[in-house]
Amino acid sequence: MTHPGLPRVNGVVRRGVLRAVSAVGGTAAVAALGSPLRAGNVSAQVSGARPGTPPASRIGPADPEKAQEIRAEFLHAWNGYRKYAWGHDEVLPVSGGYREFFSGRHPVGLSIVEALDTHYVMGLDDEVDRCVQWIRARLDFDLDTDFHVFEAIIRLVGGLLAGYLATDDRQLLALCVDLADRLLPAFTKSPTGMPYRRVNLRTGAVSGSKVPLAEIGTNILEFGVLSQVTGDPRYFRAAKRALAAVVERRSSLDLVGTTMDVETGRWLDRADIGPNPPADSFYEYLWGGWAMFGDTDCLNWFRIFDASLRKHLAERTGGLLWFKQVDFRTGALLGRRQSCLAACVLSVGGDEALAADYHRSWTAVQEKYLVLPEEIDYRRLSVLTPGNALRPEYANSAFDLYRRTGDPVYRAAAWRYFQNQKTFQRVPGGYTVVTDVTKRPMPKGDYCPAYVFAENFKWLYLTFADAERFDYGTGYLSTEAKILRGLRGRGTAPTVTGKAVPGA
Template structure:
């Protein structure tokens, strides 16, 4: 764990030098070469294929761990080379058109996919690719752009990515960039009369805007800011994050439930419905547990258990033997809203497990497996009463894989490894294109219609979880490692 920010005790674990880890890279290369058809599979670009019906869901045969790890690494590099060929220096790749996308604001790029990829490239032993990405970030990433930036996304992606990049490379330049970004984001917190951060801040001027704040945006910052405070011996970041948490927690209902959106200036709920674990509240709960684990902060852990007991008591539902979570009025517990569940909520299976309730986590994971039984890839939103699609897109989300990794790490149960391989195989079959991987515009039980975007988080999360399950890499501490909501390794890089 990271030391408490007020008395930093950040460990510097012994590890192989970044670019001197030739043995691991050689092993991976040799493994890939030994897999029949591995190189051909890495180059092939399958179009959508027929999907087994829901009555007989496909269960692809499990390869050996080394073979699986080689395939996962090959697909990651297939995506990476698509990005480097067509979108180098830009935030995100459009793999079908060969174009690029600015994530935060048109005309402003931060090389987001490179920042997102730093620790994944390290874990996968892609040292040459890591050296190139690190060099670009160190030389070109500009935290002083005159642009209003989304605070939540900047913290989990840019600050988190740079901190994880530092922890895997020990580049002081990356840590300095993380500090500069955090300093330019702090006015969103310090300008707020309640401490709940505004949604946007101008990086150059410090001007803030956006006082109606989704719950996740109010609290998904303690892990990155706490880690940064510990690394720098500067409590300002940790203190800002904790002030925001306390401001929200002090406004919970008598049922210990929280609303969805809060006014950062007035401290009043704009939307007082509890929608956990759906967005836009999801990672608020995740960071209570994660912050407690990373920082050794018992207050955060206590808050996690308090709120989780309330969610389980008032929002649990069950359909066809599977648990789900419905929306309620935070003050009364009365049920409100439709029976919708977002794929983003699939992370909750792993969180429940990490929080000490493996049976509930396993059961909720099975709920999402039932959805994957019905569709080629997981759709964005379903109606859990009949598993029909509400939002037909599929945005290359990593939450199901995140939970598979978490539950596998907790239990060692091979069924989570099987689930991970099946999920990976589906993505490879349906969302792989010659230029990388792309989101889908429409998912039905029998087909997938492709869109044209590789989100930056693809390089941070999806295949990292799969790689960690199958590779048993010596570059990660499986016992003590801690990942952020964006899959960044904030503790446990070896």
């Protein structure tokens, strides 16, 4: 996943579809490429996967003691937010303050929205109700301020969607639709269909034409599910058009740059940084478009980039798998930096051997520093950026691999991650960032990102609990760990499993 403040793959390459895209252009391409198919209508050729469903779950028996400890620590963090920052976006757990994420003048209860489906899947119904009551009474997106489009989609649109799927509360869906409609001008006003970076929620004015790859391509899961549950194809179409516009601008090596001018459609740099931010979730969502909606275009696009990243970026150093940075036009080496946010990207796509290799690489880093640094030089596992902003990606990878393989090594890795997080990042007011993982004691900052309530503890809890409200066989989570398929239990929450995107 991608977060602000950071300079934030086996298959046969089939070029026919992509060359057609290049020939007709982005807008026409989406119409020509057709619509996502129902899950049962397509036969997948990748690692035995079927469209619309993940590989069979091999999750082992629950470990209730560990699951309950993780749940208790989530509540410790949540109680700090409730005490110091209720109704605001994020808590400062050391000083007992708060900060707003999108706009200093307009809190939107970001942590409340982020936490909705975590509370639900942990069975914390009183907290679900408390959050829903606040949202129904206080959340309003008629704001004369610019919102970061990418973050609003993965966090607020995704959070409200997951909350709706958990509770069947129609007001959550109405708010989700209202926000998505206010964000759509970022796509529809763009000459290329690739979204502007910011949009004014009241006026629809757009700004920020220089946009990182992940922000262009991390929309199809949230917007696709919204199209499913509303019957309105505009959201899916906008997201897919943006993906197609990137794909048609790849180089002859099937590589892409990092930042695009979405008005001119020109790359603003020459670096393909692979699974690192700010490109990471672009690859996740290509696979997600196939896994969630059976979209064969997304599958073909994923295969193309999967093959090119393996060919031009993958290398081994000290027996560990990493991905170098190269010139996307020539393949020339540019660097060997690696961000801990990349740790979860390879766990999509069904290639367990490759994902396991990459997980071992990050396990080596965790064993060396106990808490993952933000960025390393992988040749010597030396630290380049020493802080850790409570990053969840390693836990995400451990869960994905454990669910698919049943290998207890991934549970053990997740437990070490949790214990280290508890040792070095727990404070009386919750959990906080650390500023230098190389020092002892690790110096702490004063900030708990809202995504902690969506991600860290949810990935860990699902790894150790046989959660009754989550279907381990069909469940699918977004890059922000929003459960967009597979919620079950309380009430009669609607399902989107296997549904086509209407009119796409």
